[in-house]
Amino acid sequence: MIDDEVYKYDRELLPPTEDGVFKTLLTGNDSEPVLRDIISSILQIPVIEVTVRNAEPPISDIDEKRERFDVNCLIDNGEQVDVELQTSPMRGDNFDNNHSGIKSRAIFNLCDLHSAQEGRGVSYRKLLRSFQITFCDYTVFPEREDFVNRFSFRNTDGDELLDAVGIIFIELSKLGAVLKKPVEEMTGIEAWSVYLSCADEPENAEVVRKLIETKEEIKLANDILRGISHDPDQRAKFMSRRRFQMDLDHDKAESFEEGKIEGKIEGILEGKLEIAKQLFARGMSVDEITKITGLTREEIEQLRKQTAI
Numbered sequence: 001m002i003d004d005e006v007y008k009y010d011r012e013l014l015p016p017t018e019d020g021v022f023k024t025l026l027t028g029n030d031s032e033p034v035l036r037d038i039i040s041s042i043l044q045i046p047v048i049e050v051t052v053r054n055a056e057p058p059i060s061d062i063d064e065k066r067e068r069f070d071v072n073c074l075i076d077n078g079e080q081v082d083v084e085l086q087t088s089p090m091r092g093d094n095f096d097n098n099h100s101g102i103k104s105r106a107i108f109n110l111c112d113l114h115s116a117q118e119g120r121g122v123s124y125r126k127l128l129r130s131f132q133i134t135f136c137d138y139t140v141f142p143e144r145e146d147f148v149n150r151f152s153f154r155n156t157d158g159d160e161l162l163d164a165v166g167i168i169f170i171e172l173s174k175l176g177a178v179l180k181k182p183v184e185e186m187t188g189i190e191a192w193s194v195y196l197s198c199a200d201e202p203e204n205a206e207v208v209r210k211l212i213e214t215k216e217e218i219k220l221a222n223d224i225l226r227g228i229s230h231d232p233d234q235r236a237k238f239m240s241r242r243r244f245q246m247d248l249d250h251d252k253a254e255s256f257e258e259g260k261i262e263g264k265i266e267g268i269l270e271g272k273l274e275i276a277k278q279l280f281a282r283g284m285s286v287d288e289i290t291k292i293t294g295l296t297r298e299e300i301e302q303l304r305k306q307t308a309i
Helices: 019-027 032-043 062-067 100-115 188-198 202-214 216-229 232-261 265-281 286-293 297-307
Strands: 050-054 068-075 080-086 130-136 148-151 165-171
Touching: 019 032, 019 068, 019 080, 019 216, 019 232, 032 050, 032 068, 032 080, 032 130, 032 188, 032 216, 080 100, 100 130, 100 165, 188 202, 188 216, 202 216, 216 232, 265 286, 265 297, 286 297
Parallel strands: 080 130, 130 165
Antiparallel strands: 050 068, 068 080, 148 165
16 A cells, blocks of 8 residues: 555546646646656657657637647657547547547548658658557447557558558547556556546546556656646636536537427437447446436337347
8 A cells, every 4th residue: 555645535636538637737847757658658669758849739729629639749769649638529420430530530630740741851761750649538449349459551461561650549438457457467558548547536546546656657647637636727727628518518408409399309319329329338337328318228228239239
């Protein structure tokens, strides 16, 4: 067990998977060791130094600021890394269209990052390697058990064209099996994913406690998170973002009711069923899904039979 001076669960902790909190946690003045270790764990290479080149999210679209976090890094071996956090499915994305929006955006961001290099007078062989990493707080690949999925250019036989680029998705919704492992047996990417997903959850306080004891960089991340959580300005920004989210949810709910009044019952039911699918994928019970969606137990059970969830 850890001394309480080293770790004590804090009920005021803000969630690390909230976009603004995540950004501050990874790009603050004291955050370089945290970001360096996270990237090292994900790319599975030693990273000595990391430089944040563009820590600001886009300011042209407030909805984009709510939905994603961008950090453009250059690590010491000359490779480029773009890290994003996606807290909820992109508008229009669902299991039926294979979440094509978030996948297409990852490809776009990777191509943008790789092609933005200064190429004039430079050999193509000397271009920097580029990686796009997306943390997802929901399920994107329901057919795959692994919570980490890596993609690169390969032919139909599986041979890689070149290791110049890569896309990595980390699904924080799939940590059930990882949470059952002893902390000392977790890989670096497993430890960080559990911490980011569970740091503010009292039911997982003991796991977080052990992670902090095991890994110095996670202890530093937790100290930074506590500082963020107790900073009046940071909490005010967090509450402002939360109110914005609530306003959006309210507008969606109002549109939902208007659609019902106009007789669009079929479309509404389809929307609820899609939400139920995603909640099933997150491991929620029938009773929980009933409360959230308003569907009956019979409708939910029928959905489970039809989709073989």
